[in-house]
Amino acid sequence: MTTNHIKGRSVLFIGGTGVISSACAARAAELGADVHLLNRGVSATRPVPEGATVITADVRDGTGVRAALGDREFDVVVDFMGFTTEQVALSVDLFAGRTGQYVFIATAAAYERPPARVPVSETARLHNPHSVYARNKIACEELLARVHRDQSTPVTVVRPSHTYDRTAVPFDGGWTAVERMRQGKEVMVHGDGTSLWTLTHHTDFALGFTGLLNNPGALGETFHITGDEVLSWDEIYRIVAEAAGVDEPRLVHVPSDAIAAADPAWGEDLLGDKAHSMVFDNAKIRRLVPEFTASVPFAQGAREIVAWYDEDPARRVVDTRREAIMERLIEAHRPRWPR
Secondary structure, three states: OOOOOOOOOEEEEEOOOOHHHHHHHHHHHHOOOEEEEEEOOOOOOOOOOOOOEEEEOOOOOHHHHHHHHOOOOEOEEEEOOOOOHHHHHHHHHHHOOOEOOEEEEOOHHHEOOOOOOOOEOOOOOEOOOOOHHHHHHHHHHHHHHHHHHHHOOOEEEEEEOEEEOOOOOOOOOOOHHHHHHHOOOEEEEEOOOOOEEEEEEHHHHHHHHHOOOOOHHHOOOEEEEOOOOEEEHHHHHHHHHHHOOOOOOEEEEEOHHHHHHHOHHHHHHHHHHHOOOOOEOOHHHHHHOOOOOOOOOHHHHHHHHHHHHHHOHHHOOOOHHHHHHHHHHHHHHOOOOOO
16 A cells, blocks of 8 residues: 555655655656656756656746746645755745645754764754754754744655765765776775665655655654665675675775865765764654655665766766875875784
């Protein structure tokens, strides 16, 4: 039995062609929703679902959006493009009175690092001093909680964690580490490689997510949606290496603090997220969407990623700036065995 509250209902995705939103829009279309996408242009990488309506406008331009929308109303509006309170306040204003549910895409990076306990549930403290992105998303959630309480705006908050599709290598620097593996070069892994991480295929995320749309039980609630497979970072590198045809990658462990000292922006991403073990309790989403299951193991996802990059050499871009940083840090932290 599929939790389907959107068959024949109108759903607007603000965005709709990104890593996560493309899978959600496609799943909504499969379920029989009347799908609309509001964005500035169509992605060549991720096509619009068949039958979907594209509304071309910049969501940051309130006047332009109002003109593009006309008198349209939607059963659900999903906001994948809200990153600051100013942006979210504009979206709330744009769609006030136009929708029965406003779904905000937040982030699991908002949970405190390191977590007080695992697995992490939706009641965990939101606190991340390392990540500006996470703090902005927390502020957006606080704004929406007030809007839901004071103005009776029907809000649902969803917190994805590390969600990927075939275009998204899970390493900082994109394809760079994979190329180094293939060349037999050493590859840098943050920390000691044993911290645990959760990767979620975007189609798995979409399976749970679409069950929340137009669902009365989701109003005023917050959910995270993640995979159940838990891997160490060393395992993640080895799985990608195997998919890329490399028998055994040469891994060098570098403290996250050292990476942050060499590149503060890179360090923010690590210290504010990936440096800490994150395992999630998905009981809440499963209670409301019982059919949700994460069925795509990362070994399969890694093969999809490598195959997509191998289809076109132009996709296999090496980030030379990051590679230079990797080289310096690897040289400084390479194990030196006594002779």
